[in-house]
Amino acid sequence: MKVDGQAYRSLWFDEASESVAFIDQNKLPHSFRIDHLQSLEDAAEAILHMGVRGAPLIGATAAFGMYLALRADPSPHSEEQAARTLLATRPTAVNLRWAIERLRERLRQTPGPERTAIALEEARQIAEDDVKTCEAIGDHGLTCLEKIWKEKSGKQEALRILTHCNAGWLATVDWGTALAPVYKAHRAGIPIQVWVDETRPRSQGAKLTAWELAAEGIAHKLIVDSASGHVMQRGLVDCCIVGSDRTSASGDVCNKIGTYPTALAARDNEIPFYVALPTSTIDWEIDDGLREIPIEERDANEVCEVSGITAAGKMETVRVPPLGTPAANYAFDVTPRHLVSGLITERGVFTANPTELSLLKKQLNRE
Numbered sequence: 001m002k003v004d005g006q007a008y009r010s011l012w013f014d015e016a017s018e019s020v021a022f023i024d025q026n027k028l029p030h031s032f033r034i035d036h037l038q039s040l041e042d043a044a045e046a047i048l049h050m051g052v053r054g055a056p057l058i059g060a061t062a063a064f065g066m067y068l069a070l071r072a073d074p075s076p077h078s079e080e081q082a083a084r085t086l087l088a089t090r091p092t093a094v095n096l097r098w099a100i101e102r103l104r105e106r107l108r109q110t111p112g113p114e115r116t117a118i119a120l121e122e123a124r125q126i127a128e129d130d131v132k133t134c135e136a137i138g139d140h141g142l143t144c145l146e147k148i149w150k151e152k153s154g155k156q157e158a159l160r161i162l163t164h165c166n167a168g169w170l171a172t173v174d175w176g177t178a179l180a181p182v183y184k185a186h187r188a189g190i191p192i193q194v195w196v197d198e199t200r201p202r203s204q205g206a207k208l209t210a211w212e213l214a215a216e217g218i219a220h221k222l223i224v225d226s227a228s229g230h231v232m233q234r235g236l237v238d239c240c241i242v243g244s245d246r247t248s249a250s251g252d253v254c255n256k257i258g259t260y261p262t263a264l265a266a267r268d269n270e271i272p273f274y275v276a277l278p279t280s281t282i283d284w285e286i287d288d289g290l291r292e293i294p295i296e297e298r299d300a301n302e303v304c305e306v307s308g309i310t311a312a313g314k315m316e317t318v319r320v321p322p323l324g325t326p327a328a329n330y331a332f333d334v335t336p337r338h339l340v341s342g343l344i345t346e347r348g349v350f351t352a353n354p355t356e357l358s359l360l361k362k363q364l365n366r367e
């Protein structure tokens with residue numbers, strides 16, 4: 001996607017510096033900075049402190065982290081240690097494990113001296129595939145949006161989509177998951193209006209989704225998370241689309257905290273609730289999402305503090321509750337499959353149920 005007219009990806013291998021370049025998402029939206037990963041430790045740190053975030057992007061970063069570890073020490077011991085370090089960074093997004101396993105599978109067939117080159121090749125391929133996958137999600141999602149717009153056009157000015165967190169191109173290598181269909185629809189000439197949930201505590205909606213949509217010239221309005229039910233009751237939303245960090249084999253969807261109440265409100269108001277995800281986000285080892293998906297719990301300070309830019313242009317963090325107020329910071333929740341209208345994947349749109357997903361699994365296993 002473009003930033004000030006120039007095409008960017010959220011992460012790429014920079015030949016000149018022989019390092020992995022990424023857009024530092026902790027600096028957005030007030031400052032656009034490219035930073036570089038030179039080592040496994042840099043990659044783990046960027047994932048842990050969310051300079052890169054979003055399930056598919058975490059996966060691609062981890063793959064490059066494996067390469068950086070092997071560049072320093074190509075031994076099997078270093079490979080094992082690197083995998084452990086990266087897997088310990090963030091527990092919920094399964095793309096992290098998926099990307100590491102994919103890269104290690106490739107390494108299993110590779111003798112000593114070629115391991116580093118193969119790791120780089122595979123990491124680059126994972127990033128490349130992510131771009132194609134997300135674009136395909138956009139195409140399949142566009143079909144869903146076109147259907148909805150067909151019924152609405154002539155009666156209202158724009159197709160009104162609500163999204164939660166940031167599942168745009170910043171959360172992937174390019175295009176995004178939930179926002180890919182939005183970008184495709186915008187390019188296809190469908191007038192779009194996006195309701196952007198702020199997404200406390202880290203404000204990925206306010207900081208990242210709002211920034212992305214503005215850069216693409218897509219009309220949008222920021223709301224506090226607790227307003228999403230209200231705008232749905234008022235008849236101001238035609239469709240919800242969110243991303244996923246891990247989806248169970250039966251179709252339960254784990255995504256950013258606040259997704260579940262949004263899905264409940266959508267169901268109560270008979271509004272389609274779509275989840276857009278690459279098939280690499282499906283955890284085939286897990287059946288019951290609510291019981292089995294590990295939910296990341298982050299530092300309670302994220303709940304107690306807000307950060308932003310002052311009128312003088314300075315980044316500042318301030319505390320909201322009284323000093324010493326205990327807080328809990330659950331980063332994700334699980335939306336049970338019966339609340340999901342459809343899973344938009346690169347393979348097409350699937351009903352969130354075990355039977356449909358087992359057919360998808362068979363399709364994937366045949367390749």
Ligand code: MRU
Nearest residue numbers: 053054055167171177243244256
């Ligand atoms: O904690 P984050 O910012 O990594 O959480 C991101 C999300 O919850 C996204 O919705 C999800 O990863 C899907 S991204 C395409």
